[in-house]
Amino acid sequence: MNALELRNVRKRFKKRRGVWVDALDDISLTIRRGEVVGILGPNGSGKSTLVRVISTLVIPDSGEVHVFGVDAVAHPKVVQRNMNRVSVEASFFKKLSALENLLYGAKLYGVTDREARERIREILEHIGFDYKRAQEPMEHLSRGMQQKVALARALLTSPMLMLLDEPTTGLDPRSKREVQAFIRRIRERHDASILLCTHDMREAEELCDRVGIMVDGRILALDEPRALKERYAADGRIPDLEEVFMAATGYSVEEAAAEEE
Amino acid sequence: MQPALSRRPRWMTELIAVWGYVQRNYYLTRRYWMWELVWLVYTLMNALAITFIGAGVETLEGGGGIDTARLMTFLLIGALIWSYLSMIFDVISETVSWERWEGTMEYTFMSPASRATHLLGMGVYAIVYGILRTAVVLGVAMLFFDLELSNANYLSALVVLAICSVSLVGFGIVAAVMPLLSPEKGQQVTYIISAILLLISGVYYDVSVLPGWMQWMAQFSPVTYALDGIRSALLDGAPLGSLRDAIWPLLLMGAVFVPLGLWVFHLGERYAKRTGKLKRSG
Numbered sequence: 270m271n272a273l274e275l276r277n278v279r280k281r282f283k284k285r286r287g288v289w290v291d292a293l294d295d296i297s298l299t300i301r302r303g304e305v306v307g308i309l310g311p312n313g314s315g316k317s318t319l320v321r322v323i324s325t326l327v328i329p330d331s332g333e334v335h336v337f338g339v340d341a342v343a344h345p346k347v348v349q350r351n352m353n354r355v356s357v358e359a360s361f362f363k364k365l366s367a368l369e370n371l372l373y374g375a376k377l378y379g380v381t382d383r384e385a386r387e388r389i390r391e392i393l394e395h396i397g398f399d400y401k402r403a404q405e406p407m408e409h410l411s412r413g414m415q416q417k418v419a420l421a422r423a424l425l426t427s428p429m430l431m432l433l434d435e436p437t438t439g440l441d442p443r444s445k446r447e448v449q450a451f452i453r454r455i456r457e458r459h460d461a462s463i464l465l466c467t468h469d470m471r472e473a474e475e476l477c478d479r480v481g482i483m484v485d486g487r488i489l490a491l492d493e494p495r496a497l498k499e500r501y502a503a504d505g506r507i508p509d510l511e512e513v514f515m516a517a518t519g520y521s522v523e524e525a526a527a528e529e530e
Numbered sequence: 531m532q533p534a535l536s537r538r539p540r541w542m543t544e545l546i547a548v549w550g551y552v553q554r555n556y557y558l559t560r561r562y563w564m565w566e567l568v569w570l571v572y573t574l575m576n577a578l579a580i581t582f583i584g585a586g587v588e589t590l591e592g593g594g595g596i597d598t599a600r601l602m603t604f605l606l607i608g609a610l611i612w613s614y615l616s617m618i619f620d621v622i623s624e625t626v627s628w629e630r631w632e633g634t635m636e637y638t639f640m641s642p643a644s645r646a647t648h649l650l651g652m653g654v655y656a657i658v659y660g661i662l663r664t665a666v667v668l669g670v671a672m673l674f675f676d677l678e679l680s681n682a683n684y685l686s687a688l689v690v691l692a693i694c695s696v697s698l699v700g701f702g703i704v705a706a707v708m709p710l711l712s713p714e715k716g717q718q719v720t721y722i723i724s725a726i727l728l729l730i731s732g733v734y735y736d737v738s739v740l741p742g743w744m745q746w747m748a749q750f751s752p753v754t755y756a757l758d759g760i761r762s763a764l765l766d767g768a769p770l771g772s773l774r775d776a777i778w779p780l781l782l783m784g785a786v787f788v789p790l791g792l793w794v795f796h797l798g799e800r801y802a803k804r805t806g807k808l809k810r811s812g
Contacts, residue, residue: 282806292806318806324640328803349642360637362554364561369554376550377641379543406561 270338272430272462273300273323278332280318280486292318293329294486300430305456305463307477308488309470309510311520315486316466317356320434323464324354336430350378353423357435359415361407367393367418368403371425378426385425392421396451413444420451424459431455433465437472445472452476470510480510482517489517547643551651552658559659574667577609580734581675599678600765606671607761608733611691614664615698615753616724621656622702623720625649626709639808645799646792649706653699660695681767687760689770693780694756700787701752707791707798713807727751732758752787755779 280293292315300306310316321327323334325345334341336348361370368389375385393400396417407415416436423431433452437445449472455461456476467473473480474494481491490497494510501513508516538546559566584602625648629635638648671677705723709716730744731737731753737745748754759776762768770777802808 321636321806321809324636326636326640326803326808327806328800346642346644349640352640354637354640356636358633360633360635362558362632362634365554365557369557373550373554373557374637374641376546376553377638377643379538379546379642381546 270302271299271335272302272304272337273298273464274333274335275299275323276333276335278322278329278334280322280327280329282318291486293322296332296486296488298481298488298491300462300464302462303460304479305465305477306491307465307467307473307480308483309467309473309480309514310483311468311518314483316483317434318486319483320354320356320432320464320466323430324352324432325349351429352432353378353426353428353430354432354434355416355419355423355436357438359407359412359419361415361418363408364406366404366406367398367410367414370407370418371403371422374422375425380426388425389421392424393417395454396421397447411444413440413447416440416444416448417451420448420455424455427459428461431461431463433463433467435466435468437467437469445469449476470514474510482514484518484520543642544644544647547641547647548651548654550643551648552655555652555655555659570663570666573613573663574670577606577613577667577671578674580609581606581671585675597678599676602675603678603765604761605734606675606677607764608757610664610668610671611757611760612728612731612733612753613667614660614691615694615756616728617660617663618653618656618695618698619702619705619724619727620720621659622649622652622699623705623708623724624717625652625706627717630709630713636809639799645795649699649703649792649795653702656699657695679764682764683767683769684763686763686768686770686773690756690759690763690773690776690780693777693784694752694759697752697756697780697783697787700784700789700791703791704787704794707795710795710798710802710807713809727753730754749779752780752783755783 275296275298278293278296279291281289281291284290294315296319298306308316308319318327322329323336323341325341325348328342336352339347341348362373365373371389372382372385376382389403390400393403398414398417398421402410402414407418410418420436436452437448440448452463452465453476456463465473465477477494479492480494480497481488483489490500492500497513498507498510501508501516514520581602584598584605587596587601588598626635629638705720708719712719726747730740730748731751732740732748733753737748737754740748755776759773759780762773762776799808
């Protein structure tokens with residue numbers, strides 16, 4: 270059974286009177302169990318809408334979304350139990366400590382204080398987060414540390430599908446490497462399937478089994494990184510993923526990151 | 531699909547989530563303790579100032595014949611009950627705005643805990659916190675004033691207050707949908723509803739002094755019946771049996787407003803999910 274299956278999903282939003290934008294234009298995508306699939310695309314390409322549709326925060330206009338065979342539109346509560354998400358902004362109660370935020374997040378998924386406390390210590394130690402700092406308000410922690418707590422919160426509920434929406438955007442190089450290492454560990458040790466949306470070509474190449482390129486609400490290509498490169502090879506030269514991205518989208522990496530949502 | 535978490539019955543995971551919301555709000559109150567102190571002092575000063583109006587009436591020309599102790603108790607009951615009930619209404623109606631302001635809206639709304647659980651958790655916390663805060667204000671006010679509570683039937687008053695709390699939770703849930711429908715203006719609408727409740731419900735005067743159209747509106751406010759019942763119980767010692775006229779409308783409103791609120795909220799959430807308004811920024 271596939272972890273995630275989207276069939277011909279469409280979503281339009283009204284920008285202003287009479288102006289509509291196709292955020293998702295006939296998207297079909299499959300993630301196999303235990304697979305990591307990356308989506309590369311400029312801001313405004315529809316990556317976040319894609320994640321919101323899968324995480325049941327946006328109802329698609331048409332098409333089907335199945336998470337482990339369950340219709341996510343018809344039965345959102347069933348799929349929510351088995352899914353968690355880390356987004357570019359670590360959404361926490363800023364005045365509460367990391368521990369308080371984690372305990373709260375765990376309870377929403379039916380995990381008791383006692384169960385959560387044991388796992389929180391274990392998970393935080395694994396990601397190199399000093400447990401003593403878990404008592405500090407989130408607003409006192411760096412972005413990198415906040416993002417680690419966000420990953421810990423997602424892992425705390427043992428999700429079978431993880432949605433990572435630009436989890437390393439805006440992090441300093443060291444925090445970025447640590448978060449990426451943590452994602453790698455999740456992949457190796459937990460039975461989780463992952464959808465990773467990112468701007469970072471190297472991140473996509475290193476962490477993902479398959480990579481998709483998304484522009485204007487459409488997935489232009491989706492394949493293993495090596496196969497994608499071969500597809501865009503020219504004059505016998507194999508391009509890197511960045512060149513593949515530019516060839517497919519017409520955007521440079523910098524433009525992709527700078528495009529307004 | 532195999533559930534990732536331990537196979538707890540649904541009702542148990544929902545109960546854990548209710549406790550999660552209550553505990554989270556307790557943590558937030560603790561962290562924002564300075565603001566809580568400010569609101570407590572404000573509520574206390576407000577209640578004292580309004581009660582002093584009753585004392586001041588005696589000094590007015592022609593005011594000598596007024597039972598000031600009764601008037602002061604009447605006003606203080608209004609101030610206390612309004613402080614309690616408006617707090618419940620505000621906490622529930624700010625459910626969405628608070629999450630949006632903190633940036634946690636999407637995380638909370640994609641969790642498997644049901645919306646009824648979410649709103650119930652908010653309601654439980656509001657009631658417990660409201661009772662504690664009102665008790666503090668009442669305790670201080672009793673040091674200041676010689677109140678007319680010699681005949682008070684506290685049990686009757688508490689029963690009316692408990693029933694009204696449920697109605698207000700339902701009323702608050704209906705209002706809480708506003709910020710879902712309009713992220714920019716929704717919360718302002720709930721403040722207007724709160725202000726209208728204050729005006730029409732007879733918080734500081736009898737509803738009979740209002741113009742006819744306002745009296746007509748007052749019959750739809752649970753606060754009207756709560757104040758009627760609680761004043762009868764505390765000022766005149768009315769037993770529970772004689773408070774039927776206050777209790778049955780409150781029961782009816784609770785039975786209507788709570789399910790109606792949940793249904794309206796469900797529709798509002800669906801609308802927000804269709805239009806993309808269920809997002810962290812507003």
